[in-house]
Amino acid sequence: MEFILSVAIGVMTACGVWLILRPRTYQVIIGLSLLSYAVNLFIFGVGGVKTNMPPLLSGSAPTSTLADPVPQALVLTAIVIGFATTALFLVVLLASRGLTGTDHVDGRSDHK
Numbered sequence: 344m345e346f347i348l349s350v351a352i353g354v355m356t357a358c359g360v361w362l363i364l365r366p367r368t369y370q371v372i373i374g375l376s377l378l379s380y381a382v383n384l385f386i387f388g389v390g391g392v393k394t395n396m397p398p399l400l401s402g403s404a405p406t407s408t409l410a411d412p413v414p415q416a417l418v419l420t421a422i423v424i425g426f427a428t429t430a431l432f433l434v435v436l437l438a439s440r441g442l443t444g445t446d447h448v449d450g451r452s453d454h455k
Contacts, residue, residue, distance in 0.1 A: 345388070348384065348388050349388070351384060352381050352384050352385050352388070355377050355378070355380055355381035355384070356377075356378060356381040358374075358377055359374045359375070359376075359377035359378030359380075359381060360374070360378065361374070362374025362377060363375060363378065366447050366448055366449070367446050367447060367448070368436045368439065368440075368446045368447070368448055369436065369446060371448060372429065372432045372433065372436060375429075375432070376425065376429055379421070379425045380425075382421070383418045383421050383422060383425075386414050386417055386418050386421070387414055387415065387418050389414055390411040390412075390413065390414030390415060391411055
């Protein structure tokens with residue numbers, strides 16, 4: 344399970360960095376979102392991937408079998424903040440496209 348999670352994090356990070364380096368603003372926004380999802384998965388994975396374990400203490404359950412709740416709370420907070428910043432970036436994208444008439448990062452158009 345850890346191998347699949349690490350490969351997924353690596354692929355998402357690579358795709359996110361590749362999209363951030365693209366010239367269009369929408370691609371940059373999608374790249375930032377992918378990169379933030381990869382970081383969320385990384386933080387979630389740091390807490391330990393445990394399957395078929397109880398989420399709460401039940402009488403005689405050892406505490407070593409429980410998942411750490413702190414990374415889960417951090418990821419939940421990061422998801423909400425990421426959604427808000429993505430919405431803000433989209434509003435800035437629409438305003439920039441309306442003012443300049445192009446969606447290139449540097450403000451130039453495709454036609455020379």
